Amino acid sequence: MKKLGKILGCLALAWLAKTSSAQLPSIPTGPVSIEVQAVATGLSSPIDMVSADDGTGRLFIIEQAGRIRIFRNGAVNATPFLNMTTQIKAGGEEGFLGLSFHPGFSDSSSPGFRRLYTYATEPNIGAGADFTVPMSGAPANQVVIAEWQVSSTNADLADPSSKRVVLRINHPQSNHNGGKIAFRPSDGYLYIAIGDGGNGNDVGDGHTPNLGNGQDTANLLGKILRIDPLLPALTPRSTNPISGNAKYRIPSNNPFVNATGLDEIYAYGFRNPYRFSFDAAADRLIVGDVGQGAIEEIDLVQLGKNYGWNRKEGSFLFNPANGSVSTDPNPNPAFVNPTLEYDHGDGISVIGGFVYRGSAIPALSGKYLFGDFLNPATGTGRLFYSDLASGIIQELRLGINTRALGLRIKGFGVDTAGEIYVMADNSNSTAGQVLKIVPIPASPSLLNLSTRARVETNDNDIAIAGFIITGSAPKTVVLRALGPSLSSNGQPIPGRLSNPLLTLVDVGGSPLASNDNWMTGPRQQELINFGLAPPDPLEAALVVTLQPGAYTAIMRGVAGATGIGLAELYDVQQNVPANAVNISTRGRVQTGDDVMIAGFIIGGTQSQRVIVRALGPSLTARGVTGALQNPTVELVNSSGVIIASNDNWRLAQQTEINASGLAPTNDAESALIRTLNPGNYTAIVRGAGNTTGVALVEVYRLTP
Numbered sequence: 271m272k273k274l275g276k277i278l279g280c281l282a283l284a285w286l287a288k289t290s291s292a293q294l295p296s297i298p299t300g301p302v303s304i305e306v307q308a309v310a311t312g313l314s315s316p317i318d319m320v321s322a323d324d325g326t327g328r329l330f331i332i333e334q335a336g337r338i339r340i341f342r343n344g345a346v347n348a349t350p351f352l353n354m355t356t357q358i359k360a361g362g363e364e365g366f367l368g369l370s371f372h373p374g375f376s377d378s379s380s381p382g383f384r385r386l387y388t389y390a391t392e393p394n395i396g397a398g399a400d401f402t403v404p405m406s407g408a409p410a411n412q413v414v415i416a417e418w419q420v421s422s423t424n425a426d427l428a429d430p431s432s433k434r435v436v437l438r439i440n441h442p443q444s445n446h447n448g449g450k451i452a453f454r455p456s457d458g459y460l461y462i463a464i465g466d467g468g469n470g471n472d473v474g475d476g477h478t479p480n481l482g483n484g485q486d487t488a489n490l491l492g493k494i495l496r497i498d499p500l501l502p503a504l505t506p507r508s509t510n511p512i513s514g515n516a517k518y519r520i521p522s523n524n525p526f527v528n529a530t531g532l533d534e535i536y537a538y539g540f541r542n543p544y545r546f547s548f549d550a551a552a553d554r555l556i557v558g559d560v561g562q563g564a565i566e567e568i569d570l571v572q573l574g575k576n577y578g579w580n581r582k583e584g585s586f587l588f589n590p591a592n593g594s595v596s597t598d599p600n601p602n603p604a605f606v607n608p609t610l611e612y613d614h615g616d617g618i619s620v621i622g623g624f625v626y627r628g629s630a631i632p633a634l635s636g637k638y639l640f641g642d643f644l645n646p647a648t649g650t651g652r653l654f655y656s657d658l659a660s661g662i663i664q665e666l667r668l669g670i671n672t673r674a675l676g677l678r679i680k681g682f683g684v685d686t687a688g689e690i691y692v693m694a695d696n697s698n699s700t701a702g703q704v705l706k707i708v709p710i711p712a713s714p715s716l717l718n719l720s721t722r723a724r725v726e727t728n729d730n731d732i733a734i735a736g737f738i739i740t741g742s743a744p745k746t747v748v749l750r751a752l753g754p755s756l757s758s759n760g761q762p763i764p765g766r767l768s769n770p771l772l773t774l775v776d777v778g779g780s781p782l783a784s785n786d787n788w789m790t791g792p793r794q795q796e797l798i799n800f801g802l803a804p805p806d807p808l809e810a811a812l813v814v815t816l817q818p819g820a821y822t823a824i825m826r827g828v829a830g831a832t833g834i835g836l837a838e839l840y841d842v843q844q845n846v847p848a849n850a851v852n853i854s855t856r857g858r859v860q861t862g863d864d865v866m867i868a869g870f871i872i873g874g875t876q877s878q879r880v881i882v883r884a885l886g887p888s889l890t891a892r893g894v895t896g897a898l899q900n901p902t903v904e905l906v907n908s909s910g911v912i913i914a915s916n917d918n919w920r921l922a923q924q925t926e927i928n929a930s931g932l933a934p935t936n937d938a939e940s941a942l943i944r945t946l947n948p949g950n951y952t953a954i955v956r957g958a959g960n961t962t963g964v965a966l967v968e969v970y971r972l973t974p
Contacts (some may be wrong), residue, residue: 281398289960291641293564293586293595293613300664301740301818302633302655303848303960304673306692306705309347313339313702316693318444318450318545319683320369326425329685331693331704334365336390340426341704344496352418352428357392357564359411360378364391367449373458381504384420387460389413389451391441398594400489400515401532403441403467403483405476409440409960413447413464417499419884430632436499436517437534439490442476443468446542446560450622455550459521461536463543465558466492471590472541472580482590484539487531492555492579494543494571496521496536525574539605545622545681546571549638556658558579558622558640559608562588564595566620567608568640570658578605583874592746610656610663617642617652626655627688631709631849632743633818639666639690640708641679651679651694653707665795670713670849677701709742709847715971716850717873720838722756723857723866725767725827730964733825733857735837739818741848748802748840749774749812750788755805756836763863767833770825772810777820785810786828800842805872818848834864844873856889859898859957867957868967872948879945879974881927885920885966886957887936897965903940908950916940917958928970942952943972 278746302650310316319341322328331339331346336355342349358366368389374380377905391411399412419432441447446465448694453460466472472482472492498505498519502512510519511527513534515543520533527533542560549556555571569577582588585607586595601607612620623640637655645652653666653675668675681693683704692705723733733871737743753767773784788804793813804811810825825837841850872878882905886898905914919927919934919941927933927941934941940955955967 303667311706317681322371358390363445368451402440410444413439429518462495465542482580494537495534541579549625558620568610619643623682714844714873717841718871719853721855721868722836725835735823736854745848746815746843750838751810752836767835769828771823853972856966868953879972882953883968884940898965900958904954906952916942
C-alpha cells in the first residue's frame, strides 16, 4: 500500500512540481493558497514593520530613506514617528534598515520604558567608530545602532533630540549591511545582524586577508551580535560586563567573553544576514543569509556556531578566489549547514520571514513563511513556506487562480496576533506598500469527483485515486467506494464489486484512515447528515478533514473480490477557503461497461477551465505492467452529449496543453482543455480499437 500511495502521490504532485536547476532542485508550488491585501500604500521603499507590543495596536513601518511611519486603524499617520533622513546615508543597500522597541517599552518601572533602537548606515565621519577594520581607503559608511526615546507629550512622535549612539562600526563597502535588529523574548537582549562589509567573496580592502571578515572573530562584520543596549548606569545590578565604549553591556555568556574573539559576537560566518526573526514558541533564531552568486540560505542560529561564509555558500564549498561553488564531499563539522537552501534558478536574495503563529490561515500554522526579492525569470518577488524540519521549501499559491505577486519583496512584518505582512515595492521604488497575508475567499469549484473502473486483485489492477486539495485551511471531504449499489438505467451493473474496501494514504504512502463497511466508521452520523451514506451497508466511506496537500484513496475488494467499483470524493465544506482541484484515478480499462468513467461536478456560479487527461504508455516507466497503449478520452455533459474528444493529444490544442504544464509525455496519450459552466460532466476513457490495459484518467482545475 505504501508503494501505491507513493505512485499516486507522485502523479498528483507532478502538477505542483517544476523543473530542476543546476545546484539544487527547483522549488515546487505547494498546496497552500493565500491572498494578499494591501493595507498601506504610498510608501517609500518600506523594508520592515514592527510592533511596540504596547497595547495600542500600532505598527511601525520603516522607510529605507530614514522615516518611521505609524500604521493604525487601517491608515498611515501623515506625520512620521521619526525622521532621520538628513542623518543617514541611503540608497542601494544602505539606509535605515532596522527598528526594535525595548521589551520594557510600555512598562513604566522598566529602564527600557519608552525606548527604541534603530540600525542605520550613516556617512563616514572619519573618526569616532567603536570598531574599525584595517583598510587603505575610507569606509563607505558607518553602521550605527542608536537609542531614542518617545516624546513626553505625544506618544506618536519620537523625540529627535533624544538620540544616543550605542555602537558605531566602520563598514568598508556600501553593500552587505545586514540591518535587522530585534530583542529576543526569552533573554531580553538585542540581537544585531551585520553583513561581511560588502564587495564580493568577502575579499578586498577592509576584509581580513586569507580569512574574510565572516570567519574573523577579531571584527564584528559578518556576524550576529548580542548586547544589552541600555546605558549601564540604568542597570546597576547587572553582572554583565560593560562594553569598551561604556555605552552598553555584553551578556556574560556570549561565546567570546573571556576568550579569543570580540565579546559582542553571538554567532559568525555570515555574508549578508539581512532579515531574521525569533520564533518565541520554540525559542528559535531564524536567519535569512543572502548568498553570493549561487545559493540562498535559511539558518537556525545558535550560540557560538560558525555558519561557514566565506568557506561555504549554503551547504556547498565556496572558492573566495573566483566565487565558484562545488559540492562538499567531506563537510567540515566546524561549519553549520543551512536548514533550508535554494539556488539562483529560484531567486537572487532571500528575505527572512516569520513562523506563522496567527489564526487566519490554519494551513500555515507553525510553518516558516519567507520569500525572495525576485525571481530572475519574471522579475517579481516570491513567497515560500517550510516546516523547517524537513528541509523542504514550497512556494505559496497566490489567489484562487494562482498568479505572480507582481512586486518585489523587501521585508516581512508581524502583528501581535501573529499575522504576517509583506513589505513590497516595484522596480523603481515608486509603489511601496504593505500587504497583509490573508486567506483566499471560499470559492467552490470541483464539488464532486468520481471514477468508475474495474477492480482486480493485483497492485496494478486495483483502483487508485489521487487527489489534491489547495487552500488556506483544512477541508472536510467525504470519500466513498461503491460496488453493490451500482446500476445503469435502473438495472444493476453486471460484474459490480461486491464488497469494496477503502484506504486513504498521504503523499508518502502512510495510511491515514480505512473503512470496509461504512456503518462501522467513526463519523457515520456525519455521512447521514450530509446525505452521503452509501446505499448498501457493504460499501465503504470515510469523512476526513485534511490539510491542503496530495492524497491517495485506494479501492480494493474484500477477500480478493473483483468487479466494477466507483471511487468518489465530495466537497462538503463549500464555505471553507480550500478546494479539491484534481482527481487522478488509475485502474483497468476493458470494453463495454468496464471502461473507465470519471465524473465531476463544477459548483459555484463561475465557469471553470479544466484539463482532462487519459494516460497509458507513460505508466510503464512508473512500474505499471500491462499499461493501456492507446487511450482515448471523451468529455460528456449532463445530457449525455459528447462535447469534446481526443485520441492523441498533439492532434488538437497542443500549444494550450503545453502551456498548462500538463502535457502528456507520450504522443499516444490523450488530453483536452475546456472551459465549462457549472454542472455535471463525465470523462470516459477507452482503449483505441477496443484494446485493454491499465490507464490513468485525470481531471485538473486550471487557472483561467
